[in-house]
Amino acid sequence: MSISKITCVIVDDEPMALNLVESYVQKTPFLELKNKCNSAIEALSFIQENPVDLLFLDIQMPDLTGIEFSKMLPKNTRVIFTTAFDQYALEGFKVEALDYLLKPFDYAEFLSAANKANNWFSLTKRNEQQTNEKEFLFVKSEYKQLRIKLADVLYFEGLKDYIKIWLKNNPKPILTLKSLKALEEELPSTDFMRVHRSFIVSLKNIEVIERSQIVINNQRITVSEQYKPQFLAYIQKNSFNT
Numbered sequence: 001m002s003i004s005k006i007t008c009v010i011v012d013d014e015p016m017a018l019n020l021v022e023s024y025v026q027k028t029p030f031l032e033l034k035n036k037c038n039s040a041i042e043a044l045s046f047i048q049e050n051p052v053d054l055l056f057l058d059i060q061m062p063d064l065t066g067i068e069f070s071k072m073l074p075k076n077t078r079v080i081f082t083t084a085f086d087q088y089a090l091e092g093f094k095v096e097a098l099d100y101l102l103k104p105f106d107y108a109e110f111l112s113a114a115n116k117a118n119n120w121f122s123l124t125k126r127n128e129q130q131t132n133e134k135e136f137l138f139v140k141s142e143y144k145q146l147r148i149k150l151a152d153v154l155y156f157e158g159l160k161d162y163i164k165i166w167l168k169n170n171p172k173p174i175l176t177l178k179s180l181k182a183l184e185e186e187l188p189s190t191d192f193m194r195v196h197r198s199f200i201v202s203l204k205n206i207e208v209i210e211r212s213q214i215v216i217n218n219q220r221i222t223v224s225e226q227y228k229p230q231f232l233a234y235i236q237k238n239s240f241n242t
Contacts, residue, residue: 005032006121011043011066012036012058012082017103021056021082024110030118040069051233052077054098054117059083070097074230075194078120080113128189137186139165139176146174150191154217156183156200166217168205195223195231209235 008031010021018036025033034052037043040061057079059066070079078096084103098120099113137148148165157164157173158180164173184194194200199221201214208215212223223231 005030006054006117007032007034007052008054008056009034009043009046009052010036010056011038011040011061011069012056013038013061014058017058017082021110024107024114025056027107028111028114031114040064040066044069044072047073047077048229049232051229053121055079056082056101060085072226074227076230078117080117134186134188139174139178141174141176148174150188150202151204153192153202154205155202155219155221156180156192158198158200166219168217193227193231193234195221195227197224197226203234 008025010018010025010033012018012021015038018038022033022036025031031054034050035043035046037046040057041063043055043057044064051074053076055070055073055077057066057070059081060083066079066081066083070081073079078098080099080101081097082101082103082105098117101109101113134150136150138145139148140146148167152167152169154166154168157166161177161179163176163178163180163183165176166173180194180198180200184192184200187200191203192200193203195214201216201221205216206214207217212228214221214223
């Protein structure tokens with residue numbers, strides 16, 4: 001099962017490598033090239049304004065390596081590394097790259113990696129559709145299992161191993177032992193978004209967006225650089241411009 005086209009960016013400081021991968025992308029029906037960049041700095045600037053699904057990313061580049069850059073990407077942007085140096089393979093998989101292409105590679109090898117990406121995005125889409133049907137969560141708090149209606153949640157605040165759940169019409173939060181990362185995987189992605197390492201917000205309850213801050217129930221929450229591309233994409237998609 002395939003989803004709509006996978007948007008991608010190629011990042012490599014070698015012009016010949018950029019052109020070769022571009023030709024491979026153009027041969028692949030389910031890929032849509034949005035840009036090609038000759039440095040991670042250039043790519044970072046582009047992606048902050050134009051979020052994409054996938055990067056074909058060289059590792060050894062000046063100023064900012066592909067490994068370093070991959071750690072700055074939104075969680076939904078995935079990476080296929082392209083490099084001439086096989087010693088980076090282990091590092092590549094540590095940052096959860098979808099695949100690792102060792103230069104020089106041919107189209108068959110490229111297509112195999114691209115198919116892995118296609119399968120990953122298809123599976124993720126199915127999982128999101130199932131998750132988005134959720135209307136409530138059970139959370140353990142003070143030796144009880146509480147049924148929390150997701151429609152009542154304003155935002156989740158992470159505190160080390162605990163989470164504060166802030167609800168409508170409830171001045172005190174519910175405290176539960178859980179990581180924000182684990183919770184993020186359980187929440188409907190259409191209704192909730194992580195905007196900071198310590199906050200997941202209810203998108204439906206955002207009252208005001210001012211510069212890099214969200215206001216929910218008089219609480220100001222900063223959108224950090226790591227999560228800004230994904231948040232900006234949501235705003236652009238749901239904005240009415242005259």
